[in-house]
Amino acid sequence: MDEAAIEELELSDAESFEEVQLTAAQVIEMMEEAWVNEKFAPEILPHKMEVVDCLLGQIAYMEENLQSLPSTDFKKSIHQLEVDRLRFLVSSYLRTRLEKIETYVTHILKQEQQRHESKEDLYLSKQELKFAKEIAEALKQNFDGLVSFYPGLPLEEWVSQPVQPNMHSFVFLKSKKDVNEVVIDDGSIATEGESDLVDFREGAQILIAYSSVAGLLKKGDVKLI
Amino acid sequence: MKVSTIWQRQLCYAGQLQQCGDEVEFLGEKQIITVVPTFNSPVLHLISGDVGPFRAGLPTNVPMWLAVQLKQRQQGKIQAPDWMDIDRLTEMKENEKQSQTFTKMPSDHYMVEAKILLDCASDDIPRADEIRTIIKDIWDIRMSKIRTSVNKLIKNADSYAGLDNLTVMEINSIRPILPHALDQIYRIKASKKLRVPSQNSTTFHTSSRPSTSFSS
Numbered sequence: 545m546d547e548a549a550i551e552e553l554e555l556s557d558a559e560s561f562e563e564v565q566l567t568a569a570q571v572i573e574m575m576e577e578a579w580v581n582e583k584f585a586p587e588i589l590p591h592k593m594e595v596v597d598c599l600l601g602q603i604a605y606m607e608e609n610l611q612s613l614p615s616t617d618f619k620k621s622i623h624q625l626e627v628d629r630l631r632f633l634v635s636s637y638l639r640t641r642l643e644k645i646e647t648y649v650t651h652i653l654k655q656e657q658q659r660h661e662s663k664e665d666l667y668l669s670k671q672e673l674k675f676a677k678e679i680a681e682a683l684k685q686n687f688d689g690l691v692s693f694y695p696g697l698p699l700e701e702w703v704s705q706p707v708q709p710n711m712h713s714f715v716f717l718k719s720k721k722d723v724n725e726v727v728i729d730d731g732s733i734a735t736e737g738e739s740d741l742v743d744f745r746e747g748a749q750i751l752i753a754y755s756s757v758a759g760l761l762k763k764g765d766v767k768l769i
Numbered sequence: 770m771k772v773s774t775i776w777q778r779q780l781c782y783a784g785q786l787q788q789c790g791d792e793v794e795f796l797g798e799k800q801i802i803t804v805v806p807t808f809n810s811p812v813l814h815l816i817s818g819d820v821g822p823f824r825a826g827l828p829t830n831v832p833m834w835l836a837v838q839l840k841q842r843q844q845g846k847i848q849a850p851d852w853m854d855i856d857r858l859t860e861m862k863e864n865e866k867q868s869q870t871f872t873k874m875p876s877d878h879y880m881v882e883a884k885i886l887l888d889c890a891s892d893d894i895p896r897a898d899e900i901r902t903i904i905k906d907i908w909d910i911r912m913s914k915i916r917t918s919v920n921k922l923i924k925n926a927d928s929y930a931g932l933d934n935l936t937v938m939e940i941n942s943i944r945p946i947l948p949h950a951l952d953q954i955y956r957i958k959a960s961k962k963l964r965v966p967s968q969n970s971t972t973f974h975t976s977s978r979p980s981t982s983f984s985s
Contacts, residue, residue: 567818568816568817568818569817569818572816580796583792602816603816606816618810619810619813621838622813622815622838623813623815625835625838626815627816629795630816632795636792712952712955713948713952714947714948714949714951714952715948716940716944728928729928730928730955730958740929742929747933748933749931749932749933749934749935750931750932751929751930751931751932751947751948751951752928752929752930753928753951753955769937769940
């Protein structure tokens, strides 16, 4: 099982195509970080499906092994407990994303379209994209149905004002490295060079508007807590 | 027991971007704890890493969730982390009282560890009740500091705050109320500058819009 602990993980980030050797423990850590980030970021973040798949692979492998153990073995229940904990982690992560997709479906699809056009990496995984499109379709049908029953409903108004995440909402974060000159977004539109700047030391914990640090978060320089 | 009821009151707000105390606990349960097993077993290959081997009477390091399992099945005794000691805690409490800022805690999850270990293994930890009280005192001192600084933060209408040395559980106790309050301040500031408030209040509007549209 030692070999299984060393997982090859291919990071499909735009910048880094190199293969990275990670232990299963590191994969779990990445999953935890992704989970907390997703939980607290107002918008949907780039998906981490490679981490999810890697962890699910570990879980499946472990469960297969467990089947051969007699149920009286005390080791079995411990392994089972660990598997359940990891399963919770993964499903909670995926559920959080689905909730966001449901809430901001129009907004997210529009952004994905823009990313697709400018050849950027998409934030949603294939299945999530499918889910989002189905939701959007179902919503449209529902609204169309409503309007045919109750003519005169202000449908245009609904369609032109999709629910959007509040990108300025405040988040708690921990800096993973030294970052210099982060522009503080305080709501006022300061002219170039006039806005307040702040430096993050590694390990510093900060409360700040999400819009100031969204880029850093996606780069992995900071994590939300 | 007192501690846990306070947690429930302070932590379980309803709202989307919240993390319940249970989830902070979930993360905290990864902390490594020493147990003295009462059984023998070779190394266990967990996904998160190997633990053991277990030899009856020999202390071994395991993640806290496993330690709790073993304790509950009476397959081991838990050793208190070295900071869970009256003398050290008294010193920490004094430092916390003297210091204007937050002092560094011995563990990022000190409250989670204290709660879980004192709940399930109070018979393994010497002077458990005194420890419980003193940790609760430290928590209270820190919470009152948090309240003072939150007050200052809101009065100054700052757009940024450093929170070094605060543990996750403590941060969680001011969520979501503090970020929400700052969101509102942000909106006020933005609307003052812009004089056209609609741009930053989309989410605010969408929540109240549908009902008004229906009544018209």
